[in-house]
Amino acid sequence: METAALVVALVIVLALFFDFTNGFHDTANAMATPIATGALKPKTAVALAAILNLVGAFLSTEVAKTISGGIIREDQISGEVFPSLIFAGLIGAITWNMFTWLLGLPSSSSHALFGGLIGATIVGLGVHGIDFGVVMSKVVLPALLAPLTAGIIAFAATKLAYAVTRRYDGKPDGRDGFRWGQIFTSSLVALAHGTNDAQKTMGIITLALIAVGWQNHPEPELWVIFAAASAIALGTYVGGWRIIRTLGKGLTDVKPAQGFSAEASTAATILASSHLGFALSTTQVASGSVIGSGLGRRGSEVRWGMVGKIFVGWLLTLPAAGLVGGLMALLVVWSKNAGLGVTGVIIDAILATIAIVFLFLRSRKDEVHAGNAMSEVAVSGQAVELDENPPPTPRQQRAMEEKAARKAAKKKTKGADK
Template sequence: MELSLIVVLVIVLALVFDFTNGFHDTANAMATPIATGAMRPKVAVTVAAILNLVGAFLSTEVARTVSGGLIKEGQGGINITPEMIFAGLIGAIVWNLITWLRGLPSSSSHALFGGLIGAAIIGAGFGSVDYGVVLSKVILPAIIAPAIAGLAAFAATKLAYAITRRQLGKPDGRGGFRYGQIFSSSLVALAHGTNDAQKTMGVITLTLIAGGFQAVGSGPEFWVIAACALAIAIGTYSGGWRIIRTMGSGLTEVKPAQGFAAETSTAAAILASSHLGFALSTTQVASGSVIGSGLGRRGSTVRWGMAGKIALGWVLTLPASAIMGAFAAGLALLGPIGIILDTVIGAIVIGGIFWWSRRQNVSHDNAVNVNDIDDAGRVVKIRKTPRKPNRRDRKEVAQ
């Protein structure tokens, strides 16, 4: 099989992954404004798609992390081939679609990194991966960023409720946060484009470098940026309905003030990480913000069982996609016949998942309520029993 053909196959597969990333992560930005009624579902998803497209053009630092840092292409004699990248993408896409279908909390970003790492280890050995970069720009941000975003959302929610405290029977004015959510959720969608679309740009750039079509250490070409921006935007628009489906059971407890605080904190964390080249999971950051904002509201508790389920999904994604990528890489080592087997098996699995998903069609007409951020909303539980009146309450009643 000619090298140019495998490069084309990898580019196409990378754009397919970018598409799945879009519809898998749509609700990271638009879950709370839909749940609070700030935006209608179809309008929200359209806005998210447009801003994902725009955001993809704003930065390339994360793309450089993927193309020139994660895998040691051209360093120390290590040779990462397009076949290995092809295998890694298959592992990432399959895991991404499995979790999308089942509504399991997962990260599209970590699925991509896991698939590439597993394929690289099988194809070129353990020395092909820069574990320092994996630790500093993937694992540590995955731990720190959600925690920081959660703390910021907690503080912002406390502040929002403090400055809008109801006094002397007057309206508290918190309904105005519903309009603020239009801005804050749009900012999250823009931030998502600056981080997640770049990961696919990095993969395509890595492929071009591995195939000898681009110099080592160079960034993504304009046509790569444009293609990835378009793919994630189309995915965001076309697939978001299934991801938003379970909002009613999880995020209906999120009030406008909480939603605004969560979205603002999410956007700030993602934009800062994109600037620094940290390839974090926007899903984890958004979930951390939702939990933090919920805890910032008086009367809330944490469902630790659901929190554990979310954490388990995050932990499993990297190794599970790595195993799938390693399996695909093992077949790819057989040569052209292995690439054909990978393609056929991957197509059957992907087609089967989409066929299974059609058994329960989801569109903007019936999308009410399946996503990681939705599960994060379930973690926060608002107590239904009334709290004991405090001194301020008794004083207001007396007046």
């Protein structure tokens, strides 16, 4: 029992650290576009997102139940070895999160978690330990449909926003009001993120407690909810500035109307999925929304090279995290078969610490922070007013030329009078 308690304690600590990485990895989902357009100052944005992630984590537990009582078959969630496999799976998820954060790629923390957990379970218990029906219906299909749906909604919303405000095309501040709207929609995305992503850690901790017989239902306990909510809020406040830079200006040049549309689409998609218990990737939804909004604004350019890199990252997330989780699980199985107790878990913990420290130190060589993540914002904040408006029509151009000619003639006449 003492060994089980030690392993569960390690699982809880590592799960909360994963939640922390999830927070700073996914801050960009809500706050990249309002930071890019100047609607919110960087530090204000991440502080607001942290508070709303904390609140959102208390609003629903449907996704937590999907993790704790769905992906792994219930008859396999027992025995002292299973928490060790969860520990191995978490290492796979955290390693991938840190690696993609270093690259500035908005990959899915959720799929990293699922991949690590599935890989470790297959190695430790066999393929029969996974309920692939649940994986397909509540993980894979949402991963395919959610970003596409969000992109289509954002495309339509952007088209509508520009159509409704077309009469302001000739005015410098015609669409500046969307910046205020972005504060609301980005806040809604942060709240929605808390209702979905924080629950995944709750589900993992609950899964470990069920495995050792300390809990007999998939509903997370209040202390688990509070701990997970606090961890993701803290991570959000730290801010994943590398990924904020990618989503804010790496995919397309985001204007206020676009940002408003993208965030509204992201929030609607995440909230609907949380209600249905779909453990989707908020990162994929946010990325799909930004791309859709870029396609919806006339004259904007979507940087398809970056889109391709992100897509490759999406494809690799499940298998890469699964591979690392599986390798860590091999050490757990070896330790068990050799009668070495928790030696495998301790080795896993040492290897995970080395990997995390290495990736963090590597990030310090080209550090991205609140001061330089959006170094062009000061310029773009002024440029938005000009870029928002399309070139003048021929009629407007002629009127401007005639006005300039009249001014010049008037000035010439005054000069002649003198």
